[in-house]
Amino acid sequence: MTITYMPCVFLESRHQGKLPADHPFYHLVMETIQNSILYLPILHHMARNTLANPDEIAVKQRAEDIIQYLQNTCPAVSGSDSPAMHSTFVDVRAYSGCHSSKGPKDTRKHIYIQKRLIDNWMKESASATLLTVFMRLCLIRGLVAVIKLAFASEEINVKPETHGSPWSLENFLSQWNGWLEFEPRPLGLPVSHKKLPYRKLRAIVFSDRVSTFSHAYISYLAPDLDRLAAGDWKVLEKHPSPKPYNVFQLHSLRMWDSPIDPKPRKMIRDMLRS
Numbered sequence: 001m002t003i004t005y006m007p008c009v010f011l012e013s014r015h016q017g018k019l020p021a022d023h024p025f026y027h028l029v030m031e032t033i034q035n036s037i038l039y040l041p042i043l044h045h046m047a048r049n050t051l052a053n054p055d056e057i058a059v060k061q062r063a064e065d066i067i068q069y070l071q072n073t074c075p076a077v078s079g080s081d082s083p084a085m086h087s088t089f090v091d092v093r094a095y096s097g098c099h100s101s102k103g104p105k106d107t108r109k110h111i112y113i114q115k116r117l118i119d120n121w122m123k124e125s126a127s128a129t130l131l132t133v134f135m136r137l138c139l140i141r142g143l144v145a146v147i148k149l150a151f152a153s154e155e156i157n158v159k160p161e162t163h164g165s166p167w168s169l170e171n172f173l174s175q176w177n178g179w180l181e182f183e184p185r186p187l188g189l190p191v192s193h194k195k196l197p198y199r200k201l202r203a204i205v206f207s208d209r210v211s212t213f214s215h216a217y218i219s220y221l222a223p224d225l226d227r228l229a230a231g232d233w234k235v236l237e238k239h240p241s242p243k244p245y246n247v248f249q250l251h252s253l254r255m256w257d258s259p260i261d262p263k264p265r266k267m268i269r270d271m272l273r274s
Contacts, residue, residue, distance in 0.1 A: 007075045007146050009139075011115040018079060025118050028132070029075060032139040035231040037067050041170035042233075046144050050152035066147055079115075111142030120198035127201040130220045132229040134180070134204060134255075141176065141256070166208040167216040167240045169233035178255040179205040179245060190250040205252075206236055207245045215245040 047062040048054040181203040
Protein backbone atom coordinates (compact mmCIF):
# COMPACT_ATOMS: atom_id res chain seq x y z
CA MET A 1 0.00 0.00 0.00
CA THR A 2 1.41 3.38 -1.04
CA ILE A 3 0.78 6.28 1.34
CA THR A 4 1.55 9.73 -0.05
CA TYR A 5 0.52 12.10 2.72
CA MET A 6 2.54 13.29 5.68
CA PRO A 7 1.17 12.79 9.22
CA CYS A 8 0.69 16.04 11.15
CA VAL A 9 0.47 16.93 14.82
CA PHE A 10 -1.82 19.96 15.13
CA LEU A 11 -1.98 22.26 18.15
CA GLU A 12 -4.97 24.36 19.19
CA SER A 13 -4.79 27.28 16.76
CA ARG A 14 -2.61 28.61 13.99
CA HIS A 15 -1.52 31.49 16.24
CA GLN A 16 -1.06 29.62 19.54
CA GLY A 17 0.30 26.50 17.87
CA LYS A 18 3.66 28.01 16.96
CA LEU A 19 6.59 26.46 18.80
CA PRO A 20 10.30 27.47 18.72
CA ALA A 21 12.45 25.35 16.42
CA ASP A 22 14.29 23.82 19.39
CA HIS A 23 11.17 23.10 21.47
CA PRO A 24 11.40 19.79 23.42
CA PHE A 25 7.98 18.76 22.11
CA TYR A 26 9.50 17.97 18.71
CA HIS A 27 11.96 15.63 20.38
CA LEU A 28 9.15 13.97 22.35
CA VAL A 29 7.16 13.38 19.14
CA MET A 30 10.08 11.71 17.36
CA GLU A 31 11.11 9.77 20.47
CA THR A 32 7.56 8.45 20.93
CA ILE A 33 7.37 7.37 17.29
CA GLN A 34 10.68 5.54 17.66
CA ASN A 35 9.47 3.95 20.91
CA SER A 36 6.30 2.81 19.11
CA ILE A 37 8.46 1.06 16.51
CA LEU A 38 10.83 -0.62 18.96
CA TYR A 39 8.29 -1.60 21.63
CA LEU A 40 6.54 -4.61 20.06
CA PRO A 41 3.25 -4.40 22.03
CA ILE A 42 2.60 -0.93 20.55
CA LEU A 43 3.73 -1.91 17.04
CA HIS A 44 1.71 -5.13 17.00
CA HIS A 45 -1.34 -3.33 18.39
CA MET A 46 -1.17 -0.80 15.55
CA ALA A 47 -0.83 -3.67 13.06
CA ARG A 48 -3.75 -5.69 14.49
CA ASN A 49 -5.88 -2.56 14.51
CA THR A 50 -5.70 -2.40 10.69
CA LEU A 51 -6.48 -6.05 9.91
CA ALA A 52 -9.82 -7.84 9.60
CA ASN A 53 -8.11 -11.19 10.28
CA PRO A 54 -4.98 -10.43 12.35
CA ASP A 55 -3.17 -13.77 12.20
CA GLU A 56 0.52 -13.95 13.12
CA ILE A 57 1.83 -13.73 9.54
CA ALA A 58 -0.46 -10.83 8.59
CA VAL A 59 0.44 -8.90 11.75
CA LYS A 60 4.17 -9.34 11.10
CA GLN A 61 3.87 -8.13 7.49
CA ARG A 62 1.70 -5.15 8.43
CA ALA A 63 4.12 -4.25 11.24
CA GLU A 64 6.94 -4.10 8.68
CA ASP A 65 4.81 -1.83 6.46
CA ILE A 66 4.10 0.46 9.41
CA ILE A 67 7.79 0.63 10.36
CA GLN A 68 8.71 1.60 6.81
CA TYR A 69 6.01 4.27 6.73
CA LEU A 70 7.02 5.81 10.08
CA GLN A 71 10.74 5.72 9.32
CA ASN A 72 10.33 7.32 5.90
CA THR A 73 7.74 9.95 6.83
CA CYS A 74 8.67 12.80 9.14
CA PRO A 75 5.63 14.29 10.93
CA ALA A 76 4.91 18.02 10.81
CA VAL A 77 3.90 20.01 13.91
CA SER A 78 1.70 23.04 13.29
CA GLY A 79 -1.21 25.09 14.58
CA SER A 80 -4.76 24.47 13.41
CA ASP A 81 -8.20 26.06 13.63
CA SER A 82 -9.88 22.72 12.92
CA PRO A 83 -13.21 21.91 14.64
CA ALA A 84 -11.47 18.75 15.88
CA MET A 85 -9.96 20.91 18.61
CA HIS A 86 -13.32 21.85 20.12
CA SER A 87 -13.54 19.39 23.00
CA THR A 88 -14.21 19.62 26.71
CA PHE A 89 -11.16 17.46 27.29
CA VAL A 90 -7.88 16.49 25.64
CA ASP A 91 -8.91 15.58 22.10
CA VAL A 92 -6.18 13.52 20.49
CA ARG A 93 -7.36 11.57 17.50
CA ALA A 94 -7.07 11.11 13.80
CA TYR A 95 -9.35 13.52 12.00
CA SER A 96 -10.29 13.54 8.32
CA GLY A 97 -10.43 17.29 8.06
CA CYS A 98 -8.62 18.43 4.91
CA HIS A 99 -11.71 18.42 2.72
CA SER A 100 -11.50 19.66 -0.85
CA SER A 101 -13.77 19.82 -3.88
CA LYS A 102 -12.41 16.43 -4.96
CA GLY A 103 -14.22 14.72 -2.12
CA PRO A 104 -13.43 12.40 0.80
CA LYS A 105 -10.52 10.66 -0.93
CA ASP A 106 -8.40 13.79 -0.48
CA THR A 107 -8.89 13.95 3.29
CA ARG A 108 -5.89 13.42 5.53
CA LYS A 109 -5.43 11.88 8.95
CA HIS A 110 -3.83 13.96 11.67
CA ILE A 111 -3.21 14.08 15.43
CA TYR A 112 -4.66 16.95 17.46
CA ILE A 113 -3.49 17.97 20.93
CA GLN A 114 -4.02 20.91 23.28
CA LYS A 115 -1.36 23.61 23.26
CA ARG A 116 -2.09 24.38 26.91
CA LEU A 117 -1.16 20.81 27.82
CA ILE A 118 2.24 21.34 26.19
CA ASP A 119 2.72 24.67 27.98
CA ASN A 120 1.99 23.09 31.37
CA TRP A 121 4.27 20.17 30.55
CA MET A 122 7.13 22.64 30.08
CA LYS A 123 6.67 24.29 33.48
CA GLU A 124 8.50 23.11 36.59
CA SER A 125 5.99 21.39 38.85
CA ALA A 126 5.52 18.25 40.90
CA SER A 127 3.47 16.78 38.05
CA ALA A 128 5.97 17.48 35.22
CA THR A 129 7.24 13.91 34.90
CA LEU A 130 3.74 12.48 35.15
CA LEU A 131 2.66 14.84 32.38
CA THR A 132 5.44 13.43 30.21
CA VAL A 133 3.85 10.00 30.58
CA PHE A 134 0.46 11.43 29.67
CA MET A 135 1.90 13.29 26.67
CA ARG A 136 3.36 10.01 25.40
CA LEU A 137 -0.03 8.34 25.78
CA CYS A 138 -1.67 11.20 23.88
CA LEU A 139 0.78 10.83 21.00
CA ILE A 140 0.50 7.02 20.95
CA ARG A 141 -3.29 7.26 20.89
CA GLY A 142 -3.22 9.68 17.99
CA LEU A 143 -0.60 7.60 16.18
CA VAL A 144 -2.70 4.43 16.52
CA ALA A 145 -5.68 6.22 14.98
CA VAL A 146 -3.58 7.72 12.16
CA ILE A 147 -2.16 4.30 11.28
CA LYS A 148 -5.64 2.75 11.43
CA LEU A 149 -7.06 5.24 8.95
CA ALA A 150 -3.99 5.06 6.74
CA PHE A 151 -3.79 1.30 6.35
CA ALA A 152 -7.33 -0.02 6.92
CA SER A 153 -10.82 0.43 5.59
CA GLU A 154 -13.33 2.06 7.92
CA GLU A 155 -15.37 -1.18 8.07
CA ILE A 156 -12.80 -2.85 10.34
CA ASN A 157 -13.96 -2.77 13.94
CA VAL A 158 -11.47 -4.09 16.50
CA LYS A 159 -13.24 -5.16 19.69
CA PRO A 160 -11.47 -4.77 23.05
CA GLU A 161 -9.82 -8.00 24.17
CA THR A 162 -7.19 -8.88 26.71
CA HIS A 163 -3.55 -8.80 25.58
CA GLY A 164 -0.72 -9.24 28.07
CA SER A 165 -1.23 -8.93 31.81
CA PRO A 166 -4.13 -6.81 33.17
CA TRP A 167 -1.65 -4.05 34.10
CA SER A 168 0.38 -3.99 30.89
CA LEU A 169 0.41 -1.23 28.28
CA GLU A 170 -0.61 -3.87 25.74
CA ASN A 171 -3.85 -4.51 27.63
CA PHE A 172 -4.43 -0.77 28.09
CA LEU A 173 -4.09 -0.18 24.33
CA SER A 174 -6.90 -2.65 23.65
CA GLN A 175 -9.25 -0.74 25.97
CA TRP A 176 -8.02 2.85 26.42
CA ASN A 177 -9.67 2.89 29.81
CA GLY A 178 -7.51 5.34 31.75
CA TRP A 179 -8.06 8.09 34.28
CA LEU A 180 -6.33 11.26 35.41
CA GLU A 181 -6.43 11.93 39.14
CA PHE A 182 -5.89 15.52 40.27
CA GLU A 183 -5.30 17.14 43.63
CA PRO A 184 -8.72 17.40 45.33
CA ARG A 185 -10.31 20.85 45.13
CA PRO A 186 -11.49 22.79 48.20
CA LEU A 187 -15.01 21.98 49.41
CA GLY A 188 -14.97 18.81 47.35
CA LEU A 189 -15.73 20.56 44.08
CA PRO A 190 -15.31 18.55 40.86
CA VAL A 191 -12.41 19.12 38.47
CA SER A 192 -13.22 21.69 35.79
CA HIS A 193 -13.42 20.17 32.31
CA LYS A 194 -12.96 23.52 30.58
CA LYS A 195 -9.58 24.30 32.11
CA LEU A 196 -7.89 21.22 33.45
CA PRO A 197 -5.38 21.85 36.28
CA TYR A 198 -2.55 19.91 34.63
CA ARG A 199 0.01 21.16 37.15
CA LYS A 200 -2.04 19.51 39.91
CA LEU A 201 -2.07 16.09 38.26
CA ARG A 202 -1.29 13.53 40.95
CA ALA A 203 -1.76 10.12 39.32
CA ILE A 204 -2.50 8.26 36.10
CA VAL A 205 -4.63 5.14 36.33
CA PHE A 206 -4.60 2.28 33.80
CA SER A 207 -7.81 0.35 34.37
CA ASP A 208 -8.81 -3.11 33.11
CA ARG A 209 -12.55 -3.45 32.46
CA VAL A 210 -12.53 -6.68 30.43
CA SER A 211 -11.09 -9.48 32.59
CA THR A 212 -9.92 -8.70 36.14
CA PHE A 213 -11.39 -5.18 36.66
CA SER A 214 -8.17 -4.27 38.45
CA HIS A 215 -5.93 -1.26 37.75
CA ALA A 216 -2.38 0.07 37.77
CA TYR A 217 -1.95 3.26 39.80
CA ILE A 218 0.97 5.54 38.85
CA SER A 219 1.50 8.32 41.38
CA TYR A 220 3.58 11.43 40.76
CA LEU A 221 5.72 10.16 43.66
CA ALA A 222 6.36 6.71 42.14
CA PRO A 223 10.10 5.92 42.45
CA ASP A 224 10.31 4.50 38.91
CA LEU A 225 8.30 7.28 37.27
CA ASP A 226 11.35 8.54 35.35
CA ARG A 227 11.68 5.16 33.63
CA LEU A 228 8.02 5.24 32.64
CA ALA A 229 8.38 8.78 31.31
CA ALA A 230 11.31 7.58 29.20
CA GLY A 231 9.09 4.97 27.53
CA ASP A 232 9.79 1.90 29.68
CA TRP A 233 6.20 0.65 29.77
CA LYS A 234 7.07 -2.52 31.70
CA VAL A 235 7.04 -0.32 34.81
CA LEU A 236 3.23 -0.44 34.73
CA GLU A 237 3.19 -4.07 35.79
CA LYS A 238 4.98 -3.16 39.03
CA HIS A 239 2.05 -1.07 40.26
CA PRO A 240 -0.93 -3.46 40.33
CA SER A 241 -4.02 -2.99 42.45
CA PRO A 242 -6.49 -5.92 42.54
CA LYS A 243 -9.53 -3.72 43.15
CA PRO A 244 -11.57 -1.76 40.55
CA TYR A 245 -10.68 1.92 40.38
CA ASN A 246 -13.23 4.29 41.94
CA VAL A 247 -14.33 6.25 38.87
CA PHE A 248 -16.82 8.37 40.82
CA GLN A 249 -14.23 10.53 42.59
CA LEU A 250 -14.82 14.21 41.83
CA HIS A 251 -11.10 14.87 41.36
CA SER A 252 -10.75 12.17 38.66
CA LEU A 253 -11.49 12.40 34.96
CA ARG A 254 -11.44 9.85 32.21
CA MET A 255 -8.55 10.51 29.81
CA TRP A 256 -10.58 10.66 26.59
CA ASP A 257 -14.17 11.49 25.70
CA SER A 258 -14.06 10.37 22.06
CA PRO A 259 -13.54 7.00 20.36
CA ILE A 260 -10.10 6.17 19.05
CA ASP A 261 -11.37 5.04 15.65
CA PRO A 262 -13.53 7.87 14.25
CA LYS A 263 -15.33 7.05 11.01
CA PRO A 264 -13.81 9.23 8.24
CA ARG A 265 -17.03 9.78 6.30
CA LYS A 266 -19.05 10.60 9.40
CA MET A 267 -16.50 13.18 10.50
CA ILE A 268 -16.52 14.80 7.06
CA ARG A 269 -20.31 15.09 7.18
CA ASP A 270 -20.15 16.61 10.67
CA MET A 271 -17.57 19.12 9.47
CA LEU A 272 -19.65 20.18 6.46
CA ARG A 273 -22.71 20.75 8.66
CA SER A 274 -20.80 23.17 10.92
